Amino acid sequence: MEPRFPGEPLGLIAGGGRLPRIVAEAARARGFTPIVVRIADAIDDDWDGFAGAYYSWGRVGDAVRFMKASGVSRVVACGTVSKRPDFRSIVPSFRTLVMLPTAFRVVRGGDDRLLRNVATFLKAEGLEPLAVQDVAPRLLAPQGPIAGRQPDAAEERALSLALRVAQTLGSLDVGQAVVASQERVIALEAAEGTRDMLHRVADLKTRGRIGRGERLVLVKAVKPQQDERFDLPSIGVSTIREAESAGIGAIGVTAGKSLIIDYEALVRAADEASVAVVGLAAGDGGQASKARQHGAVAGEGAP
Template identity: 45%
Template sequence: MNRADTGLEPRLALIAGNGSLPCQIAEALDSAGREFRIIAIKGEADERTRAQADTELGWGEIGRLYKFLKKTGCRDVLLIGGVSKRPDFTSILGDLGTLKRLPTIIRALAGGDDSLLTKVIRLFEVEGYRVVGIKDVAPQLLASSGVLGKIQPNQGDWRDAELALRATEKLGELDIGQAAIAVGGRVVALEGAEGTDAMLQRCAELKRIGRIRSKGRAGVLVKTAKPNQDLRVDLPTVGPMTIDLAAAAGLAGIAVEASGALIAEKEETLKKADNAGLFVIGIEHGTRFGVTSKGQADERS
């Protein structure tokens, strides 16, 4: 990997969890000529990420992490990829750098209603690092506005998209979830702590037992960011698995927030959606749709 230094931007530390996103981001950074270093999270990063990583560190090795950042001259930090395991801080006892910072770590992580991710950001910021998001380094990976694949929504689809969008806005106000599903002018599922995938599986079961009735493919999954959500570390994401589950649930398509949601493995995701006969669209928060007599949707905010 080139990772050539253009001298235009600070060197970036890519702290990588599981999934394919870390490698996608690395490829985008490399193409842009942005110099970076990959830090794989031990027990989380997959084989491909570990093969490209400059180092691999466990959860408790905060002192070693800061030492690596200082040694490599990284000033910007990007946290990317999933975390499936509960952090194991047992290794903290062997990391003198972590012990030295323990009072600062405790102050950053304790108290308040902030999410864990927000507190992790604070840990970096108190050390003088800048935490960035995908929008800052690889905005081309975010969803754009409009129809993104080959399948076009119909009148009913646009109405369902608007209804589900309104539902996600209410969910966001209550800080509950990021996604909702509307079918035939009725909201049939709201995302809770179980996440989007489990909600789609629940929707498929409801359709199987006849609680959701529709002719052919119908209904729209809408996924957007919550108000004041920190998009640097908590970006709404859809990918190939989302398409599979939406197809299994009998939905007509998916709508995501333009410039505020990530389409993982974008080319594969859109190709899979086209093959399954599902549309994928990017929409704006607060958008309302009017439908013309020709069946085309006009956006109005």
């Protein structure tokens, strides 16, 4: 996607983490002028060199007005939001107060419904929601080996099981991530997020609830009904480190529908941890070896 005119303002609703900065830099390289509205976990992030400001949930209306006044007509939303907005417990600005009935509707339901509601809300405000991959397509995970070593036979079986379960979990709008062994499902992600789920797995391992011979894997899969403009599954260096701490030897993500953050750093971390990272085609049974037979190579199509 290219700017409609040189320097076109592009709105970026930025949560926490590295992803929003990567997207902003990619947008700037394409000729956009990023207008960064920081929210939630981004309160203390350094955005020196980019136009924008931090807005609390009580000033959501002011953030929308700021973007529109800056000439923004298209918006990308990404980054970590660890807590949902609770509009009943905040003192809103006048602009947000006017929008409260809509805001209450937006935050109802599971994550997928919330994200669809956000898209509807943005459109109603005259802002076109875009996907991260529209601006930074090189972040998309390729199919086949991505980083680290190759998964062994037990991990292949575990990836197959975890992928099937993750797709079922996603269809219920519960979560995106599953930890499994070649024998059973170990943990499912719900409202706590992937990081806390991996902490649970590490605790289970410490308490001897996971057998020594169980080869653990993590799969993060896009939900079947997911609006792919928002919240695609993503992994980065922190995912590798947390997986290693939980005793996980392989990580699978949905090929073409997941994001690889800081690819070069992730490759180094996967090599150091001896963790296999693979891109899985939906419905491929988790067999990364199939992709190898078709010539996929680590880094092909990667950022």
